[in-house]
Amino acid sequence: MAKLLVKLQRYFRRKPVRFFTLLALYLAAGSLVFLHSGFAGEPTVTGSQRGPGAGEGPGLPYLGVMQLSRGFKAAVTMPERGRRHGPWFKSTSKEPTEKGKAGDYGSSRSRALRGRSGREKEEDRARYIGCYVDNTRRRTLRGVSFFDYKKMTVFRCQDNCAERGYLYAGLEFGAECYCGHKVQAPNASESECNMECKGERSNTCGGVNRLSIYRLELAQESARRYGSAIFRGCFRRPDNVSIALPVSQLMLNMSVDKCVDFCTEKEFPLSALAGTLCRCGFPTTLFTLHEREDEQLCAQKCTGEEFESCGTAEYLLVYQTQVQDNRCMDRRFLPSRAKQLVALASFPGAGNTWARHLIELATGFYTGSYYFDGSLYNKGFKGERDHWRSGRTICIKTHESGQKEIESFDSAILLIRNPYKALMAEFNRKYGGHIGFAAHAHWKGKEWPEFVANYAPWWATHTLDWLRYGKKVLVVHFEDLKQDLFVQLQRMVGLLGIAACQDRLLCVEGQKDGNFKRSGLRKLEYDPYTPEMRKMISGYIRTVDAALKLRNLSGVPDDYYPR
Secondary structure: OHHHHHHHHHHHHHOHHHHHHHHHHHHHHHHHHHHHHHHOOOOOEEEOOOOOOOOOOOOOOOOOOEEEOHHHHHHHOOOEEOOOOOEEOOOOOOOOOOOOOHHHHHHOOOOOOOHHHHHOOEOOOEEEEEEEEOOOOOOOOOOOEEEOOOOOOHHHHHHHHHHOOOOEEEEEOOOEEEEEOOOOOOEOOHHHOOOEOOOOOOOEOOEOOEEEEEEEOOOOOOOOEEOOEEEEEEEEOOOOHHHHOOEEEEOOOOOHHHHHHHHHHOOOOEEEEEOOEEEEEOOEOOEOOOOOEOHHHHOOEOOOOOOOEOOOOOEEEEEEOOOOOHHHOOOEOOOOOOOOOEEEEEOOOOOHHHHHHHHHHHHOEOOEEOOOOHHHHHOOOHHHHOOOOOOOOOOEEEOOOOHHHHOOOOEEEEEEOOHHHHHHHHHHHHHHOOOOOOOHHHHHOOHHHHHHHHHHHHHHHHHHHHHHHOOOEEEEEHHHHHHOHHHHHHHHHHHOOOOOOHHHHHHHHHOOOOOOOOOOOOOOOOOOOOHHHHHHHHHHHHHHHHHHHHOOOOOOOHHHOOO
């Protein structure tokens, strides 16, 4: 080894130019590695000078136009070096399967709801909505129920109701759990829900004829599964039933599986049980699935399975089969260049990718992007590769918030989401990929506080800037889109200048989740927001609320408060 070093020393003494060349290359390589590791840093935010403005509410500070540094764009737009405005994106972890099955609810863990004040906070898994009157003769929640007088907990009740696809879970008498899709009783005083849960004395589980009710955020109507089928609900028989559900079969030994298998074989996405008659079809204007009935009306036992309900001749029990509804799956580029550029603008983490999925299904045209994300292109967003000014896509995704960038568009759909949820979603995306999750170390380390400090102001200035500089802005709240997809999607499609086909929109409802929805099964067991963070974010919420109302728009949704 020593001889080798001596030979190298003599060699470079004779040829010093080569030595300095190698040294320069070594230093350059080290610099590139250092720059690469620090490129996706946190945003640097500088507020513009206070200007006159529409974005200010009375007595509230104007936050200014956010100026984004190059490093910030690299961090929050779309990753890995691209050929246009944004660098390409490399996910920091492998993406999991597109969505969890209902059976996985048993493995999920929610954050403990500590005390009444804890219950009142909106949870990722469930949200406490209040204490309600119950009646043993006519229940407030009329779905399934179960009792456990030794080990009942809030989580266990929520978990069982969510697994069966119900929207609400209620606890009574410290040990009784009731599920349902509607709350059919008046509120009671909170002091009347005063009984401790048998399995966790730190929580309240209703009272005597009083229910502590939670709305289950994970239990959409499409959550309950019987084998390969998804429960949709109990519905009144449509007037023109033979047209609405054109295929039928009499089954004297009826069961859910038999009817679902029959409709699957006939290649229909809906299976409707009407006693001993199985009907198949599509959701249409004749049978929209928008007006759900009380499940007790469909509670006639199946002739072939005594523990299942099979509906009646007047009230149909409906399931969604695994057959894909192809009426809204065709997508293409615009046949001619668009005359106007329409932005689909949102703060990162506000559901922009999901909104793109819905718009593509509803219109049949690809959406574009101000950036280029290879992972989205590979998942089917073919407009991702087009330059955002190509005119071949129906609208353009953007997270930009500067005046120049906003004025580049002729109109915009502005998607706004609860900042508490949006910040956590973007933090998960940043450290876990589009449908992954940030590691526990990231939440507990310095990354989360720094992220909130830098991104929370941008949540507010993003909305204020689009309200101030946007030419024609349609405000859509993520929460409203999730709650009433049909109506909100109609508004969005209307701005895009497309005649909304009712049957196509109904098709979208059945396939609304797409490939970019986090499973919801991996949740933090604690609240990551400190009191200081909450105080700061609450100020931004009030500012945005005032700016919206100043333009005669509805303010932020109620579930942003109390915080």
